[in-house]
Amino acid sequence: MDRLDVTDQRDIEQERARLPAFSTVIQRKDFENRTTTLPDLLDRSTGIQVQSLGGLDAFSTISVRGSSSEQVEVYLDDILLNAAIGGGVNLSTLPLSNVDRIEINRGAGQEGNGLGGTVHIRTRESDSTRQVINGSWGALDTRLLSTMISGSSDHLDYLAILDYASSDNDFGFLDNNGTEYNATDDEYTNRQNNDATRRSVFGNVSADLTGRIRISASQTFFWKHQGIPGISNNQATHSRFNAFRSLSQVSVERRSILKRITAEGTAYFTHLRETFIDSLGEVGIGRQDNRYRTRTFGIRSHSRLALSAHLLSLLTDIRRERYDPEARIQLVTPLFASRRWTLQFRPMTDFSFLDGLISWTSSLDYRHQRDRFSGRNPFAFSPQAPDSLTRRDLLGLRTGIRVDLMGPLMLKTNLARSRRGPSFFELFGDRGSVVGNTNLAPETARTWDAGLRLQAGPTFLEVVYFDQRYDDLIQFAQTSQATSRPENIGKARVWGLEVSGATSPTTWISLSGNYTHQDSEDQSDIPHLLGNTLPGRPRHMLNTQVDIYIRQLDVAHDYAFEAGNFLDQANRRELRSRHIHTITIGYHVWESVLPGLGVRNLTDARVNDTWGYPLPGRSWFVSLTKNW
Numbered sequence: 001m002d003r004l005d006v007t008d009q010r011d012i013e014q015e016r017a018r019l020p021a022f023s024t025v026i027q028r029k030d031f032e033n034r035t036t037t038l039p040d041l042l043d044r045s046t047g048i049q050v051q052s053l054g055g056l057d058a059f060s061t062i063s064v065r066g067s068s069s070e071q072v073e074v075y076l077d078d079i080l081l082n083a084a085i086g087g088g089v090n091l092s093t094l095p096l097s098n099v100d101r102i103e104i105n106r107g108a109g110q111e112g113n114g115l116g117g118t119v120h121i122r123t124r125e126s127d128s129t130r131q132v133i134n135g136s137w138g139a140l141d142t143r144l145l146s147t148m149i150s151g152s153s154d155h156l157d158y159l160a161i162l163d164y165a166s167s168d169n170d171f172g173f174l175d176n177n178g179t180e181y182n183a184t185d186d187e188y189t190n191r192q193n194n195d196a197t198r199r200s201v202f203g204n205v206s207a208d209l210t211g212r213i214r215i216s217a218s219q220t221f222f223w224k225h226q227g228i229p230g231i232s233n234n235q236a237t238h239s240r241f242n243a244f245r246s247l248s249q250v251s252v253e254r255r256s257i258l259k260r261i262t263a264e265g266t267a268y269f270t271h272l273r274e275t276f277i278d279s280l281g282e283v284g285i286g287r288q289d290n291r292y293r294t295r296t297f298g299i300r301s302h303s304r305l306a307l308s309a310h311l312l313s314l315l316t317d318i319r320r321e322r323y324d325p326e327a328r329i330q331l332v333t334p335l336f337a338s339r340r341w342t343l344q345f346r347p348m349t350d351f352s353f354l355d356g357l358i359s360w361t362s363s364l365d366y367r368h369q370r371d372r373f374s375g376r377n378p379f380a381f382s383p384q385a386p387d388s389l390t391r392r393d394l395l396g397l398r399t400g401i402r403v404d405l406m407g408p409l410m411l412k413t414n415l416a417r418s419r420r421g422p423s424f425f426e427l428f429g430d431r432g433s434v435v436g437n438t439n440l441a442p443e444t445a446r447t448w449d450a451g452l453r454l455q456a457g458p459t460f461l462e463v464v465y466f467d468q469r470y471d472d473l474i475q476f477a478q479t480s481q482a483t484s485r486p487e488n489i490g491k492a493r494v495w496g497l498e499v500s501g502a503t504s505p506t507t508w509i510s511l512s513g514n515y516t517h518q519d520s521e522d523q524s525d526i527p528h529l530l531g532n533t534l535p536g537r538p539r540h541m542l543n544t545q546v547d548i549y550i551r552q553l554d555v556a557h558d559y560a561f562e563a564g565n566f567l568d569q570a571n572r573r574e575l576r577s578r579h580i581h582t583i584t585i586g587y588h589v590w591e592s593v594l595p596g597l598g599v600r601n602l603t604d605a606r607v608n609d610t611w612g613y614p615l616p617g618r619s620w621f622v623s624l625t626k627n628w
Contacts, residue, residue: 026104033623035144035584038096049541054169054191055194065107068476074119075120084342111363113396131148136624137622140167169196172617173617192237196227198225201220204216250268261306275292276288276289294324309351309352320341339372361401364398419442447469473489512545518541540562545557560582580601592627592628
């Protein structure tokens, strides 16, 4: 027989719901006809908080259950995007037009070794002969355009996507003139030097050589140019950041070896080139004109052995990262040239008992890292001398169980212990806004969660308690120079409750929402910090969504609430809470044409992000999608 592909998107959600881990699946149908971005989409998910510099395509990182961005592992088609240099994965460099679905694993039961969680982003594949073009224009001269073509020929499938986005991002905000306790000199002004432009090309080709061997290859090119505006009244006018990324991978999948084994091997290469220019010294400390180049090559394999109702898996990954910084103004770059070899070995088990009533999973994640630094040492006090070699072994242990209690009700619980060493970003700083700390020690996390999930067709309700305890936690805090510096704050704890659910009572309406209550506490030995709330971790987060379908009309309302929190460890610099409403309207003129209208921040709330950067007020967008 010729190859036959059967796809059921609903099965993906239900399959992951029956795993012990607590996870969220965002499918393409949930955002395909909306003017949104990957950071905005993730920010509405359970237990997720996105931190951004404000505006379209601004630098954005993700936090899961109060973790730092460094503690969240982000994968693109199973390729780890977290680099040795660190700094978290910039979500704004991942165009949503390339994404098929997103799998978010929270807490102890995740697939990976992130202390907080993992995010798996799956890119699109060809499913039919199809052409799509989508464009939108709106406030702040924001322009989005993407086009896709896909098709099949015999045993060959292909897909290509072009994506473009641009925005001035010169929205208004309240400038406190650097005197937050004196409101008499506050004034509204516009963001300066906050424009952003990106372009990307994505292609994927796959072929069935036989009924059991499949080869696929993909290539991504990404370009970005943007200004760096600075925080609040301390706006920069000339600082610029440019980036180029190329990601190539080739995979070979061998199916049904001895009718029980499947194996997949992938070779991948990434090239990242970044430029930061601050010739006037407006951002961070001192004048800078720096170039950064990171190249990664790796070979990854994943094998699975099916034994009746049980599954044994083994994942291996060998990767080499090469990081080369160059300073054009300073005599010595503030970062070392570095090399990192990583050997990863992860055996996993998935046992099923009593006809699937009980599922038990466990994994061990072992990583051996070998780092070499070279170059002149700009820090006479640095304990990490140039031309030195360091070795580090990191071990993560995870186990979880799911038990079907009665009918659609199930109990799930997970337990984990993991360890993470400081990144080069945390040790030596970055492009100016972060000052490094060479005295950092690795941080360790002990996490567990437990909860109940009620699943009945498209309706579900989930309640989860989580507890995360850290030793030598690495925490970023703002300094008086409007920069950030990481510190080991000793012991810390983040715990809380998650409630999420969705239902479709009729064919013309669907409801979904989630609420997260999290408490965080500094448990260090520093007297004036003991018992304080950890910075950037709001106590309450609420998201709701209502979708209404009336004949050819689609109307959606999103509401997001985030309680106030603090910018500093001393809990003296407070951010107020925020309420954001978004409305999206789409009308199917014909089956293949969909015009749309979207309004974000309907009430024009003027708020700041958890890093202190102002966020846009009310903004509107019109869009048009055409399918062939």
